[in-house]
Structure formats: structure tokens, C-alpha cells
Amino acid sequence: MARLGMMIDLRTCIGCHASEDRHNGEFGADCSACHQPTRWEDWTFDHDLSAFPLTGAHRGASCQSCHNGGSFGGTPSSCAGCHSKPGSHGSAFGSNCGACHSTSAWRPASFNGPHPFPMNHGGAGGNCGKCHPSSLMDYTCYSCHDKSKMQDKHKEITSNLGNCVACHANGDKEEGDD
16 A cells, blocks of 8 residues: 555554544654554644744644644744734734744843933833834833923924934934033
8 A cells, every 4th residue: 555655554553544534644654653553643742843832932832823723734934923013012023923033032132232211211121112112113201201391401402392303313322411
């Protein structure tokens, strides 16, 4: 008996149970790699030996949360394949979620890319929401700096305080600032 271009030994599970193989040969012919000889329902699967080892919070996910209806082939392995991009990211960051996030937990994130201000500016401690409360594409300095004091301090320089980085590109006080 030949299946998938290979000879099947009738002394093996698949040799007799090929028609019951709901994986359609996707995992090869060694059923005992996952199943016990007592019942098909007695199975284990070591994801660490697969093309997608489970790490972090993925280890606690149920099989069904990723493999709907027992389908194993074609399951996405990219973050975006299962998780939607948060609206707060806007068009920033592309699809490399791992640059800031880990599989252990979505938060806290740890952005390590180029940023004009030090990540601990104003004691933010890397908390993006401190300066970017609504979207990572927008920012405010008024989470820490009192707007009326800044208007008073800058009244002879500008009336447009909506673009602080025009004068304070790296978050430091410019020469002459108090």
C-alpha cells in the first residue's frame, strides 16, 4: 500500500489506520510521536519540536484558540496573523511587533528604536502613553508641563505651542531657557 509516495508498513498505526488520519499525512507516518496506542484521544504534542515553538503567554493558549476545527496546516505564525494592530500605533512600527513586545505579555512594551526624546524624559519611564495619550502618532507635553505656564514663558517667542519639538527637538531646554 502506497500513500503520499511512500511505502506503508502494515505493522504501523498508519498502515492500518490511514483512512482515519484526520491530519491527512501532514505529520508523517509516526502516529506514536503524538498518540498513545490505547486511544486516538490519548495524545500529546510537543510544540517545541515544531516550526512554531510556543513561548510566553502562547504556552497557556488552548490548541483550539489557534487551530480552529482541528486544522493544523496554514495556521499563521506572525503576530498579525492572530492579533490585530492596536489603533494607538497608527501607521507606525510596521509589522515587527517583537521590536517592542514579547510573547510573555503585551505590556509593558520596550521600544528600542530611534526616538527624539530620551525614553525616560520627564520621568516617563518608557511609558509611551505618558507623552502619547491617544495615539503614538500624536504627542503632548502637557501631561507634565503646565500649559498656561508654558504659554506665559513663551509669549514673546511664539503663540503656537502645538509643536514643541520645533524648538526642543531632543526634549532638552534650549540655550537660554530657564
